[in-house]
Amino acid sequence: MEKTFFLAFILTVIISCKNDTKSDQNDSVIGTEGNEKTAKQNEDLTLLKGDFIYYADAAVLQTHTEVYGVVIDEKMHELDKQVQQYKNADTDMVPVEIRGKIIPKPDNEVGWPFRVEIKEILNISKPNPEDNTVVKLGS
CATH class of the missing domain: 1.20.5 (Single alpha-helices involved in coiled-coils or other helix-helix interfaces)
Known part of the structure; x- marks a missing residue:
């Protein structure tokens, strides 16, 4: 015992x-x-760099390792307005740098496994025309 x-x-x-x-x-x-943390550290925000597109009521952020659905809210619309000046076509993706909260998608919805809720827009870059891999079909 x-x-x-x-x-x-x-x-x-x-x-x-x-x-x-x-x-x-x-x-x-x-x-x-x-035990002091900044407000941003307490919010569990993640820095994400990738290509952003908002088209036909769907917003996507594609990083070099993952694809995220973007929560459509006021901050996403703000990012879309800022991105418009760099687009030649509606389907162009623009490089962005944001801080956001990564959340799993609801089980009853179709899409990527994780979503990002944009909390802060840090940087928007002009797309590199050499990286354009869009194939346009014409008659």
Whole structure:
């Protein structure tokens, strides 16, 4: 009985020590002193760089590793207005840099596994004409 109690006690101490180490590492990675975090860190925002398009009531952000559906709200419409000056055709994608909140899509909807809700527009770049891979068919 004593051996079982002693083993359980040792196991509890080891597990609680591991949790303390993780929290110390997270504070140093974030770069904050103590438990203070900036407002942006508290919102769990992610920096995303990729090509943005809004066409026919669908908004998409394509990064180099993932494709996100974009939540259609006021901030998305603001980004679309800023992007219009760089488009030659409605189907052109424009490089953007945003901060947003990544959320899983609802199970009852069709689309990409994750959505991004735009919280901050950081940068919009002119598209590189050499990267244009759109094929236009004509008669």
